[in-house]
Amino acid sequence: MAKGLNVVSEGQRINLRVYQRFFYPVTQKWEGEEFIVYSDTGRQREINYNHIENYGLDDPFARDRLVRLARALNALECQKGERGIKECRVTICTNKELFDPTTVDIKYVPFDPERLQSLVAKIKIERRKIEWRKRMKS
Numbered sequence: 001m002a003k004g005l006n007v008v009s010e011g012q013r014i015n016l017r018v019y020q021r022f023f024y025p026v027t028q029k030w031e032g033e034e035f036i037v038y039s040d041t042g043r044q045r046e047i048n049y050n051h052i053e054n055y056g057l058d059d060p061f062a063r064d065r066l067v068r069l070a071r072a073l074n075a076l077e078c079q080k081g082e083r084g085i086k087e088c089r090v091t092i093c094t095n096k097e098l099f100d101p102t103t104v105d106i107k108y109v110p111f112d113p114e115r116l117q118s119l120v121a122k123i124k125i126e127r128r129k130i131e132w133r134k135r136m137k138s
Helices: 049-055 060-072 118-138
Strands: 005-009 012-030 034-049 075-080 086-094 108-110
Touching: 005 060, 012 060, 034 049, 034 118, 049 118, 060 086, 060 108
Parallel strands: 012 086
Antiparallel strands: 005 012, 012 034, 075 086, 086 108
16 A cells, blocks of 8 residues: 555645654743744654544545645645656644744644744744733833
């Protein structure tokens, strides 16, 4: 059995291999307030059919949306596979890990290295947010 998830996108059959990128939460304290930023570990693992419901990919339409979004972000790597079936690969992570650590609504999105900021930059952004919140209170 071939690895990957079967997807039909725009009338074309695709064998989609989905990988989850891992981030490490780093807790920081600034002016008495704690915040969390996520650091990229560079590690990833393949998602199989056993746990696709944890990633919201149990619905075939959700897999098609993932393919379209990854294609729009240039995060979809495709090549011609066996028997004319296209083999595609995409790496996903949560929106919380990639660009918004304060979000409540967590969704899996394609990993976009262009949106990835350095850990130092993320810490500076969160510190500025804390400073602005304190200014607004006073």
